[in-house]
Amino acid sequence: MSETATRSRPWYTATLGGMASYLDGATIVTVGMSSVILQQQFAMSSWSIGALNSVLMFMFATGAVIGGRLGDVLGRRKVYAVDLVVYAVGVVTVLCASDQATLFVGVIITGLAMGADVPTSLALMAEEAADGRQGSTVAYAQTLWLAGVAVVQILGFFVGDLGATGVRIMFAHLLVVAVVVWILRRGVPESADWQRTRRSPVGRRDLREVFRKPYGVGLLATGLYFVISGIMPNTVGQFGAFLVVNLGHSTVRVFSLIGWATMVVGLAVALLFQRLADSPLRRVLLVIGLVSLAAGPLVAMVGGFSLASLVVLFVANTVAGTWAGEGLYKVWSQEIFPTRIRSTAQGLTFGAARYVMAVFGLFTPTLVQDAPTMFMGVLIALGVVATVIGLLWLPRLPRHGLRGAQEENEENPADAGPAPTDRSVPSGTA
Secondary structure (H helix, E strand, O other): OOHHHHOOOHHHHHHHHHHHHHHHHHHHHHHHHHHHHOOOOOOOOHHHHHHHHHHHHHHHHHHHHHHHHHHHHHOHHHHHHHHHHHHHHHHHHHHOOOOHHHHHHHHHHHHHHHHHHHHHHHHHHHHOOOOOOHHHHHHHHHHHHHHHHHHHHHHHHHHOOOOHHHHHHHHHHHHHHHHHHHHHHOOOOOOHHHHHHHHOOOOOOOHHHHHOOOOHHHHHHHHHHHHHHHHHHHHHHHHHHHHHHHOOOOOHHHHHHHHHHHHHHHHHHHHHHHHHOOOOOHHHHHHHHHHHHHHHHHHHHHOOOOHHHHHHHHHHHHHHHHHOOHHHHHHHHHHHOOHHHHHHHHHHHHHHHHHHHHHHHHHHHHHHHHOHHHHHHHHHHHHHHHHHHHHHOHHHOOOOOOHHHHHHHHHOHHHOOOOOOOOOOOOOOO
């Protein structure tokens, strides 16, 4: 099949690929809410809740590293045709859980499969995007990520007081979506860019290439940025219900109502980012997002962790996570790395970030209960560091992954070294 044919429905392909992000966001919030709902029934301590959410992140990280590499070696389609089947097995295990041990097993399987799906699917989205729309297409994944979070929060409002039955309803939603997406994906062809790369003189490189010049610096920069900028959004996503119940002294049902209130803001933020991702105005969004990254926890701390101050934290988190967190990281990763190592590089940086988040999440519930002011202070400090990296380092890196630049490197292997910053990126774009 020709490249023109495979790119004839880029947004359909992008939707099926972006559903990996939908399931990612939905799974994180579902596990976070479920751990609070089951806190009494399964006799889960704050350490058990932290461990469950950390296991999800740890397995996601492992899956991203493995799946990302396999996506470059075997192809995008072969990986994402399998991982959702494994994901469904994990969800079914959770649905059948009657104790902590089975719950942990289900979350382990689910996280591993979800991690493998995300970097591979994002690579496919970028490679099948229309010319000049790569950033917007990948930004669409973040819109779907927020949609997944929003749907779970709506479900939580209706079933949050039903105990284990409510948990099963939320996980049943994940199962239905995974099965439907898996069926539809079976009709999507392999990435045209990946197929062309396999035939090029530089199409087959070993794993070490991603760590060497000119790509090693990009790997370090995107990895550090995602680790640092992603901790607050991940914390609020995983432990939002825990924060509202234990600091705001409210209920899971109220947390779901807050989710409704921030949902409209979140979708508007994501759609605006999707529209401006390929324009110079993306840098303006980056600055606003970086400010929100530090301002959110600052307001919560100064406001004494009242319910109102936590609402401000959730809104700031929504802005920061899209304009200066995972949403922007996803776009940068497609632009910086060429097709032949894109999935590998993204799997490594996704993995590194989620490993750190797993460790951070292990201690989060206990720190929130025992030292909430110190906890928010750490988040503020991380926001400041992310600002330095996001404004002074990452925008200056060469863009090897934009279609014109990577095709030139594939045709001229000797020139695949110090590629200049891509001239097709609009002036002023971060």
